[in-house]
Amino acid sequence: xxxxxxxxxxxxxxxxxxxxxxxxxxxxxxxxxxxxxxxxxxxxxxxxxxxxxxxxxxxxxxxxxxxxxxxxxxxxxxxxxxxxxxxxxxxxxxxxxxxxxxxxxxxxxxxxxxxxxxxxxxxxxxxxxxxxxxxxxxxxxxxxxxxxxxxxxxxxxxxxxxxxxxxxxxxxxxxxxxxxxxxxxxxxxxxxx
Amino acid sequence: xxxxxxxxxxxxxxxxxxxxxxxxxxxxxxxxxxxxxxxxxxxxxxxxxxxxxxxxxxxxxxxxxxxxxxxxxxxxxxxxxxxxxxxxxxxxxxxxxxxxxxxxxxxxxxxxxxxxxxxxxxxxxxxxxxxxxxxxxxxxxxxxxxxxxxxxxxxxxxxxxxxxxxxxxxxxxxxxxxxxxxxxxxx
Numbered sequence: 185x186x187x188x189x190x191x192x193x194x195x196x197x198x199x200x201x202x203x204x205x206x207x208x209x210x211x212x213x214x215x216x217x218x219x220x221x222x223x224x225x226x227x228x229x230x231x232x233x234x235x236x237x238x239x240x241x242x243x244x245x246x247x248x249x250x251x252x253x254x255x256x257x258x259x260x261x262x263x264x265x266x267x268x269x270x271x272x273x274x275x276x277x278x279x280x281x282x283x284x285x286x287x288x289x290x291x292x293x294x295x296x297x298x299x300x301x302x303x304x305x306x307x308x309x310x311x312x313x314x315x316x317x318x319x320x321x322x323x324x325x326x327x328x329x330x331x332x333x334x335x336x337x338x339x340x341x342x343x344x345x346x347x348x349x350x351x352x353x354x355x356x357x358x359x360x361x362x363x364x365x366x367x368x369x370x371x372x373x374x375x376x377x
Numbered sequence: 378x379x380x381x382x383x384x385x386x387x388x389x390x391x392x393x394x395x396x397x398x399x400x401x402x403x404x405x406x407x408x409x410x411x412x413x414x415x416x417x418x419x420x421x422x423x424x425x426x427x428x429x430x431x432x433x434x435x436x437x438x439x440x441x442x443x444x445x446x447x448x449x450x451x452x453x454x455x456x457x458x459x460x461x462x463x464x465x466x467x468x469x470x471x472x473x474x475x476x477x478x479x480x481x482x483x484x485x486x487x488x489x490x491x492x493x494x495x496x497x498x499x500x501x502x503x504x505x506x507x508x509x510x511x512x513x514x515x516x517x518x519x520x521x522x523x524x525x526x527x528x529x530x531x532x533x534x535x536x537x538x539x540x541x542x543x544x545x546x547x548x549x550x551x552x553x554x555x556x557x558x559x560x561x562x563x564x
Contacts, residue, residue: 247389256382259386263390271396274401281410286465
């Protein structure tokens with residue numbers, strides 16, 4: 185049990201995928217302009233990350249490894265991720281057409297979110313089991329969601345703030361992201377080496 | 378070795394294809410639900426001042442992103458705010474080219490002394506509120522008139538006039554409560 189709690193803690197705070205490993209920066213900057221959109225994106229990505237983490241573990245464990253064709257790993261994982269994203273897109277279109285419209289191109293672009301492939305490959309690299317993969321994917325997703333939502337909330341405030349002209353727009357957003365990243369580095373002290 | 382890999386990849390891709398094909402049927406979306414939601418916010422005067430032939434065509438144009446949200450004078454600012462909230466876009470001021478927001482409800486009346494019975498206004502009326510026939514005097518069914526003023530430009534003798542509707546005991550209605558779907562939100 186402690187092991188799973190540690191995996192969650194590690195992926196959410198200490199090794200946060202966005203702010204510490206710098207994966208998945210595209211939606212982090214792209215969909216963080218409005219809080220509602222960010223929450224929708226966070227939920228969709230959580231679903232995709234968790235499901236694709238488990239699916240790619242199963243594909244690796246029961247198809248690639250027994251046949252000794254691990255060199256096909258990347259292309260198989262991309263295939264799995266693309267299918268999961270396509271499935272998510274259909275579900276979102278059915279359940280929340282408004283969110284589907286708002287997310288637009290960013291929904292299919294979850295496929296190319298490097299955090300998704302990153303989680304799948306890191307699972308293999310760190311030789312995670314089934315439950316470990318599940319928690320690793322879910323933790324990564326929660327970390328991503330939390331950071332995305334926090335960042336969107338901050339950007340909404342910044343939009344109303346009196347920012348010097350030279351920092352307006354993406355510049356202040358990148359600086360904010362950098363300061364957030366610095367803050368998250370502090371969580372590195374949580375675990376004694 | 379390569380053959381095995383290729384065949385395996387094909388089989389797995391086919392399995393995924395079947396799963397996706399099934400879910401495409403399972404999660405099929407009938408029509409465009411966004412259009413229905415937009416259409417519900419529009420005032421349904423069917424006046425055509427937005428340059429579309431009615432409220433639903435305008436809703437379809439907005440849903441596909443072809444039309445801006447600020448072309449509905451009868452709806453006024455409340456409708457624009459509600460649309461901006463629904464579609465997640467910025468609030469825009471009403472486009473003056475489409476018309477102006479009126480203070481209170483108006484209807485039109487035909488000056489029956491001047492009317493020559495040309496039927497042009499009948500063709501322009503979107504709600505069939507004008508009664509008359511060729512070379513006969515026309516008149517307007519006031520209770521059907523939505524005040525869109527579309528009959529005024531075609532009239533060759535300028536016999537149609539706008540009159541405000543005064544509130545009295547017979548036509549007074551309880552105003553819509555705050556927090557209705559068309560009302561602007563507090564924040």
